[in-house]
Every structure is written in structure tokens, then in C-alpha cells.
Amino acid sequence: MSLSRLVKHAQKEKIIVCVAKILDDERLLTIPKMTVVALKFTEVARKRILAAGGQCLTLDQLALKAPVLTPLC
Numbered sequence: 654m655s656l657s658r659l660v661k662h663a664q665k666e667k668i669i670v671c672v673a674k675i676l677d678d679e680r681l682l683t684i685p686k687m688t689v690v691a692l693k694f695t696e697v698a699r700k701r702i703l704a705a706g707g708q709c710l711t712l713d714q715l716a717l718k719a720p721v722l723t724p725l726c
Contacts, residue, residue, distance in 0.1 A: 663687040
């Protein structure tokens with residue numbers, strides 16, 4: 654999933670969980686501060702999220718940080 658798709662959902666959610674690999678999108682100029690949980694990140698995508706003040710977590714780290722999450726659906 655590309656960063657541009659994540660930014661669309663970052664405005665509504667506090668933690669974005671994606672069971673896929675996060676890819677960089679060069680067309681996106683600015684990235685908001687967001688917490689992203691995913692299976693894998695490309696190096697460029699990870700650097701851009703961290704540079705914006707966000708966090709990149711794995712699913713294991715999310716389980717330790719927030720053991721009880723309420724589903725939105």
C-alpha cells in the first residue's frame with residue numbers, strides 16, 4: 654500500500670493498521686504525523702514517516718502497546 658493511501662485515512666484514525674508492505678509514493682510531497690502498523694516498510698517510506706514525527710510499528714509492537722483495540726466496523 655502506498656503512502657498516499659495511508660494519508661487519506663490518517664486524518665480520521667489515530668493508529669493505521671495495514672496487513673501489507675508500505676511503499677513510498679514520490680508524488681506525495683508532505684506527510685502528516687501518523688502511527689502506522691504494517692508487516693513491512695520500505696526504507697524510504699519508513700524514513701519519511703519518521704521524519705514527519707510519526708511511528709512505524711510491527712504487529713507485535715502494536716500488541717504490546719495497545720492490547721485492547723475497539724474495531725471501527
